Structures are given as structure tokens and as C-alpha cells.
Amino acid sequence: MNDVARAAGVSLKTVSRVVNGVQTVNPVLAAQVHTAIEALNYRPDIGASNLRRSDRRTGTIALLLEDVSNPFSSALHRAVEDEARTRDVQVLTGSLDEDPQRERELARAFTMRRADGLIIAPASADQSYLATEFQGDTPVVFVDRPGHGIPADTVLATNVTGAAEATRHLIDHGHRRIAYLGDYSRISTARQRHEGYLTAMRDAGLEPDPGHVVLDLHTTPTAESTVMDLLHRAEPPTALFTSQNLVTIGAVRALRRLGLHRTVALVGFDDFPLADLLEPAVTVIAQDPAMMGRIAAQALFSRIEGDTSAPRKHWIPTTLIRRGSGELPPSARLAGQQLADSL
Numbered sequence: 001m002n003d004v005a006r007a008a009g010v011s012l013k014t015v016s017r018v019v020n021g022v023q024t025v026n027p028v029l030a031a032q033v034h035t036a037i038e039a040l041n042y043r044p045d046i047g048a049s050n051l052r053r054s055d056r057r058t059g060t061i062a063l064l065l066e067d068v069s070n071p072f073s074s075a076l077h078r079a080v081e082d083e084a085r086t087r088d089v090q091v092l093t094g095s096l097d098e099d100p101q102r103e104r105e106l107a108r109a110f111t112m113r114r115a116d117g118l119i120i121a122p123a124s125a126d127q128s129y130l131a132t133e134f135q136g137d138t139p140v141v142f143v144d145r146p147g148h149g150i151p152a153d154t155v156l157a158t159n160v161t162g163a164a165e166a167t168r169h170l171i172d173h174g175h176r177r178i179a180y181l182g183d184y185s186r187i188s189t190a191r192q193r194h195e196g197y198l199t200a201m202r203d204a205g206l207e208p209d210p211g212h213v214v215l216d217l218h219t220t221p222t223a224e225s226t227v228m229d230l231l232h233r234a235e236p237p238t239a240l241f242t243s244q245n246l247v248t249i250g251a252v253r254a255l256r257r258l259g260l261h262r263t264v265a266l267v268g269f270d271d272f273p274l275a276d277l278l279e280p281a282v283t284v285i286a287q288d289p290a291m292m293g294r295i296a297a298q299a300l301f302s303r304i305e306g307d308t309s310a311p312r313k314h315w316i317p318t319t320l321i322r323r324g325s326g327e328l329p330p331s332a333r334l335a336g337q338q339l340a341d342s343l
Helices: 002-008 012-019 027-040 071-085 100-112 159-172 188-203 220-230 245-258 289-304 336-342
Strands: 060-065 090-095 118-120 140-143 153-157 178-181 239-242 265-269 283-286 313-316 319-321
Touching: 002 012, 002 027, 012 027, 060 071, 060 100, 060 289, 071 090, 071 289, 090 100, 100 118, 118 289, 140 289, 153 159, 153 289, 159 178, 159 188, 159 239, 159 265, 159 283, 159 319, 178 188, 178 220, 220 239, 220 245, 239 245, 245 265, 289 313
Parallel strands: 060 090, 060 118, 118 140, 140 153, 153 313, 178 239, 239 265, 265 283
Antiparallel strands: 283 319
């Protein structure tokens, strides 16, 4: 803070007031302080006197996920927390909501708290800023999605393989008109699952109907309305492959509203609570978020403890769980007039 005060040409008290968010500081002086803070890359050490231990660690790690309320993120979070607890380390967690700006804001907030390391499912296309935010030897681990701009350990699911397996499963049960419902195309996992779908279709000699491929879905309501639209077409799909759990739930709701849940086959990527209790139960490509969280936490703590080996990529395999919805055969009922008569 003394360095900032000298660079800004103001008193230490003025710097302290600006850092602590006091609104009565002269705007000109506050601007000088902010300029000096950015130039010196100064970050307040919140609670340092109480948090710092003899090894210069704070006993905290940061975990940034897409949405901690999502079942996938919740399971991953719990696994990280369990690993941290055995080491007497606390986990600071935030939801990114697919917002690159929020990613940077939360990364900076945890930097100010001097977290010993960061596990992140990145929302933005470039994480090179972390090299500045987390100066020194603060390690970073990417989970669920690869990072870009800095070298780091990465924990990923086999998205392409899992999506191809889901699509082949529907093909093996006689389906040719298979719709693909994808998440935001800017998300790497969504692109990989789309790639797996296309690969399996083309390997089977099938050309996907462009009208049956819908990208940039992310919520249950948008998925539900999209499936309703697809199934009202003259040549509707006989099967659906949904690329994430919220999209799958929307598809289930649409199928039940139309009375087609025993007629249209469905395979979803990601399991979700109560999927096995529906009728028919939902066939899924299940990830293992608990394993992903454990491996990510173990990799991070290994780095915190001094591992300086080259960054590693850890692949966590997916599993096809057959429950009934993905095993339905194609039905002639899906002819346009027959569908209209059934509504």
C-alpha cells in the first residue's frame, strides 16, 4: 500500500480508503490510486494476519463451476470438498453462469483472499489472465473443460466417445432420424458432443437432417419448446440425443406433454436425479463428476505440495446406462398426420 501511495502521489490513508470502498474520496485522487493499483498489480491481502500460516498458505482453495446448483456441479463440488477436508483446507466456491466477465471477477476476488490454488471449469475462451492474477507458484487445475493461455493440469470426460456411443446405441435400435439437441456451441464440451454425434451418424452412412440438429440450447424451457416444435414437423425425428441434463429434462417434459414418452427414443448426456424412476426410465451417458472432482483436487494439492512436473491431462470415461427410453424402436406413429390426430 505504501508503494501504491507513492506511485499515486497520495497518502497511505487515501489508498486505504479507496481499497476499502469508501465513497467520499475525491474522484481525481481515487482515479490516481486505481491507476497505481493496476500498474503495480496490487491486490489487498484480506485478513492476511489471521489467515496466513507459517508455510505462507491460507488453508483455502477456490473452485469456480458453471452453476453449483446443477447436479453435475454439485457432485463435483462435494468431491473437491471431501478431498480438501482431509487436509484441513476450506473451499471457496462460485458459479460462473457461463459469463466470462464473472469468471474474471471471481478469480480476482479469490486472488485477493490469497487462495492456495484454483480449480476452474472455464467459461471464457482465454485464461491467460490467470498468470497475472495468480502470481508466483499458485497452481491452477482445469476441470470439465480445457483452459487456454496457461499450462495446467486438466480433468476431462470422454465427451466425443460418449456422444458417439449414445448415437450408435440409437442407430443399433433401428433409428435413422435422430435429432441432436446441443448446449451453447461456444462451450467446448458441447462442441465435442456434437462431434461425437456427427461421427457416429456418418460412420453408419447416415447424413443428419439439418432440421434435426439444434444448437445453443441451455435451459429446460428452451429445450422443451424445441422438442415440441421438432415433433410437430411432417417428418419428425424418431429419437432424440440430448447433450446435457437440463436439456434432457426439457425433452422429457415435451415428450410427456405430447404423450410420446413411450414412442420417441431418448438418450441424454449426463445423469440427473430421479431419471431412473420415470416411465420409461431415461437412458443416459453418465459422467462421473465425483471422480472428476477427486482427481482435480488431488492434482491441485499435489501442485500445492511442490509437484513441478509437466502438466497432465486426465480422462474420466463415461458410461452408457440402459434404462428403457433409449431402447424404444422407431414407430410409424410419428407420421405427421398421425401425430396431429394424437394431440
